[in-house]
Amino acid sequence: MKKSGSLLGAWCFMQCQITSPSSFISLLFTFIVVFFAHSAVGATPDPTEQFRPFLEKVTKTLADPGLKTIPKKDQSQRIINVVREHFDFREMSKRVIGQQWRGLSEKEQAEFEALFTQLLQYAYVGKIDEYSGQQVQFTQQRIKGERAEVQTLLVDKDRSIPVSYILLLRGNQWMAYDVVVEGVSLIRNYMEQFTEILRKDGYPGLVKQVKEKIAELEKNIKKT
Amino acid sequence: MFLIATILCWSSLSLGADFLSDESYEDQAASIKVADPIEPLNRAVFTFNDKVYIWVLDPVATGYSKVLPADIRGCISNFFYNLGEPVRSVNCLLQGRVRDSGLTLGRFVINSICGVFGLADPASNEFKIAPIYANLGETLSVWGVGDGFYLVVPLIGSSTLRDFTGTVVDGMAMSTYSPWNDDALTVATVQGANTVNRTSLRLGEYEELKSLSFDPYVAFRNGYFQVRNKQRDHLKNNK
Secondary structure, eight states: OHHHHHHHHHHHHHHHHHHHTTHHHHHHHHHHHHHHHHTTSSSOOOOOHHHHHEEEEHHHHOOOOOGGOOOHHHHHHHHHHHHHHBBBBHHHHHHHHGGGGGGGGGGHHHHHHHHHHHHHHHHTTHHHHHHHSSSEEEEEEEEETTTTEEEEEHHHHHEEEEEEEEEEEEETTEEEEEEETTEHHHHHHHHHHHHHHHHHHHHHHHHHHHHHHHHHHHHHHOOO | OOOHHHHHHHHHHOOOOOOSHHHHSSSSSSSSOOOOOTTHHHHHHHHHHHIIIIIHHHHHHHHHHHHHHHHHHHHHHHHHHTTTHHHHHHHHHHOOOOOHHHHHHHHHHHHHHTTTHHHTTHHTTSSSOOOOOOOOOHHHHTTTOOOOEEEEEEETTTEEEHHHHHHHHHHHHHHHHHHHHHHHHHHHHHHHHHHHHHHHHTTTTTHHHHOOOSSHHHHHHHHHHHHHHHOOOOOHHTO
């Protein structure tokens, strides 16, 4: 951004030396370009600006006619690969487990992250067929330090469903760690269920149940 | 006025969980501050409601949805919602939300006249007055009455002792002016029709949520409190 802005500024400067009548306007333009190019560096990136092309990419992938021709499991894999660009599944896993996350070994953390990602992948595979060109409208955003909330409306033919993405700034990228649909947070809902399982059966019990759920969902995918 | 503002601020602070703060995630009981001492009984009622949904409500609502197109079902849903507006308006007033009370009453007048007895919703579409949430359960909470405990009511579902009391009283208040208050059977039939109509607009959602959860009882309890927190967070809703 900085480099291209400076180059553009230099180009404008050259232009204004050649064409003297409009030189003042060009010079002004140069300053504006350079000023904005510089001020953009170091500032927090705009969450909506990042999520607009990202969600467009997701809906484009969903609308791709070629998607329906491959097996269900591969469909969900293709979607999750796109979703991964702006979803932090590790942060999600950490939050659904809660305080016990710190007590897990690195291997266990990686294992759970893979399982939880797979759970979400299979859970939402049914949604792929339901997609029929619904559009995403951006309504509002809130930024609080390194956290942000991007509020959207999923516009269907009969009604609009409010969907919020809760984001965390990782480097220069806003990454989602929760999705709030009609006021219900996915992560908080799973967290409460997992807390009870962890309390009763501990981490091994939770892994067992998640694996069972994945197997159950996988069986349903094959059936359809 | 200051007192009202204080009450509103207090209620929004205690109800509104901010997604951008970690406390709302770390505090395991963030969404469930309400005790569930009669969990075994609640679970039994939950199972009963689940069976009623699967064996009665879902098949009836599915058949019904095939007979009537979605827009007509939407109109019926508007009609029932509109009947509740006067009760909502009074509750807003009891909570000190004077502006909301007036808007709700305005919605009732507009929709009853321009919307043909509330079948359409010109108040939202043309006058841009969005539906406003209010009920007696919320009024009681503003007045400082606690939830009591979590309660799963047969055929009705998730509630709390306080909120269910509110639902009953709100229903009684509504029956004083609703077109049908002749006998219990008529009231029950109308309520049943309303439930079938409402279900027909959200077919498949219940089964889907259930299939994704590990413990449907806990998942729906958590969902109920999360939705309620959002509905009662008026400062955020009015922004």
